[in-house]
Amino acid sequence: MSNLVLYRKYRPQTFGEVVGQEHVVKTLVNSIAHNSISHAYLFSGPRGSGKTTIARLFAKAINCEKPATGNQQTVTSFEPCNKCSSCTEIMQSRSMDIIEIDAASNTGVDNVRELIEGIKFAPVKSKYKVFIIDECHQLSKSAANALLKTLEEPPAHAIFLLATTEAHKMIATITSRCQRFDFKKLQVPEIVKKLEYISKKEKIQFEPSALSLIALNSRGSFRDAESLLDECISFSGNIGTIKTESIKELLGIVEVGQVAQFVDYLVQKNTKDAITFIGTLVDSGVDLQEFTKTLVFYLRQSLLLKINPVYLNLQNSGFSRDEIDKMKAQTAGFSEVDIHKLIEMFIDAENRIKYATISQLPLELAVVNITYQQS
Numbered sequence: 001m002s003n004l005v006l007y008r009k010y011r012p013q014t015f016g017e018v019v020g021q022e023h024v025v026k027t028l029v030n031s032i033a034h035n036s037i038s039h040a041y042l043f044s045g046p047r048g049s050g051k052t053t054i055a056r057l058f059a060k061a062i063n064c065e066k067p068a069t070g071n072q073q074t075v076t077s078f079e080p081c082n083k084c085s086s087c088t089e090i091m092q093s094r095s096m097d098i099i100e101i102d103a104a105s106n107t108g109v110d111n112v113r114e115l116i117e118g119i120k121f122a123p124v125k126s127k128y129k130v131f132i133i134d135e136c137h138q139l140s141k142s143a144a145n146a147l148l149k150t151l152e153e154p155p156a157h158a159i160f161l162l163a164t165t166e167a168h169k170m171i172a173t174i175t176s177r178c179q180r181f182d183f184k185k186l187q188v189p190e191i192v193k194k195l196e197y198i199s200k201k202e203k204i205q206f207e208p209s210a211l212s213l214i215a216l217n218s219r220g221s222f223r224d225a226e227s228l229l230d231e232c233i234s235f236s237g238n239i240g241t242i243k244t245e246s247i248k249e250l251l252g253i254v255e256v257g258q259v260a261q262f263v264d265y266l267v268q269k270n271t272k273d274a275i276t277f278i279g280t281l282v283d284s285g286v287d288l289q290e291f292t293k294t295l296v297f298y299l300r301q302s303l304l305l306k307i308n309p310v311y312l313n314l315q316n317s318g319f320s321r322d323e324i325d326k327m328k329a330q331t332a333g334f335s336e337v338d339i340h341k342l343i344e345m346f347i348d349a350e351n352r353i354k355y356a357t358i359s360q361l362p363l364e365l366a367v368v369n370i371t372y373q374q375s
């Protein structure tokens with residue numbers, strides 16, 4: 001296996017390889033194919049959902065010397081060739097005409113302003129000069145002003161691709177000059193599919209449930225999923241099949257089964273076993289904040305399930321059929337109001353764990369509170 005970290009190695013190099021985000025890819029590809037490119041795009045969405053990936057792909061596609069144009073009906077009707085000098089330069093991050101700025105690490109730096117103003121000069125060799133500005137909402141004031149001025153009268157060769165995880169923090173005058181795309185958080189099955197693909201390519205065997213465990217713990221971020229996969233591979237030393245058990249150990253991950261067990265104790269108002277359970281978590285090195293997060297996630301799903309079973313479907317919840325059945329049985333013993341109270345209490349506990357001297361105390365107090373309540 002090469003040293004390249006997985007998330008770099010498997011960054012999609014064609015539009016066809018992008019998972020999900022169909023609405024974005026389709027619109028962008030069509031605009032290239034029909035020669036109706038905008039000067040500014042805003043990509044907003046959660047981390048690891050493909051904003052940088054698609055920005056680079058777009059920059060590559062519009063500057064490609066030999067793009068592949070195919071069937072206009074399919075998403076992949078316009079792909080960069082990945083062979084011409086423009087494509088290779090962009091892939092090796094040495095193109096003079098693609099300028100990437102991370103506003104998060106460059107705030108207040110005045111040369112960002114100069115860089116942005118520099119877009120008025122013609123591209124060195126490409127058709128378009130492309131600016132990719134990451135975490136754009138964090139640009140310094142002077143840089144944001146320079147950007148705004150350029151967006152008011154962009155030179156014909158200039159393209160701005162702005163990416164942000166917090167679109168609401170962007171200045172409205174900038175946003176209104178951009179064509180906006182909202183990236184979706186990726187679903188567990190979409191992430192699993194790519195993890196399967198990567199492990200096949202890397203010739204590494206995983207138990208199927210191991211990959212969904214990784215996907216579940218990446219909270220919809222491909223980058224996190226791929227980094228977790230990396231960790232698991234180096235942890236297991238590339239030999240044999242990687243087991244769910246060892247991943248749990250490695251990541252201190254909490255399994256849904258454990259959370260369900262804990263909720264059982266709460267339903268039964270079994271204070272003693274619930275407190276012992278928390279002690280066991282601490283002893284086995286589980287991150288209590290992570291556990292509580294998973295617990296809140298689980299309770300939210302239980303609440304949704306109670307309100308209407310169709311909210312919790314097998315495809316996108318990340319839960320197995322057995323787990324959903326178990327949840328159904330559990331929620332029979334709770335009213336919506338009960339679950340609401342539990343959620344409030346554990347959100348509160350999660351916040352307090354950060355500052356607690358005895359890290360398990362907030363959880364223990366919540367348990368006592370819940371199990372001693374009159375029903």
Ligand SMILES: Nc1ncnc2c1ncn2[C@@H]1O[C@H](COP(=O)(O)OP(=O)(O)O)[C@@H](O)[C@H]1O
Pocket residue numbers: 006007008010011012017018019020021046047048049050051052053054163194222223226
């Ligand atoms: N939609 C996607 N399809 C396939 N892989 C993706 C997708 N989004 C992210 N990835 C993977 O995650 C990594 C990080 O994605 P990136 O585009 O940098 O995310 P961000 O939205 O934070 O800019 C990529 O290198 C790629 O391997």
Ligand SMILES: [Mg+2]
Pocket residue numbers: 051052053134163
């Ligand atoms: Mg990014």
Ligand SMILES: [Zn+2]
Pocket residue numbers: 063064065066067080081082083084085086087088
């Ligand atoms: Zn090319």
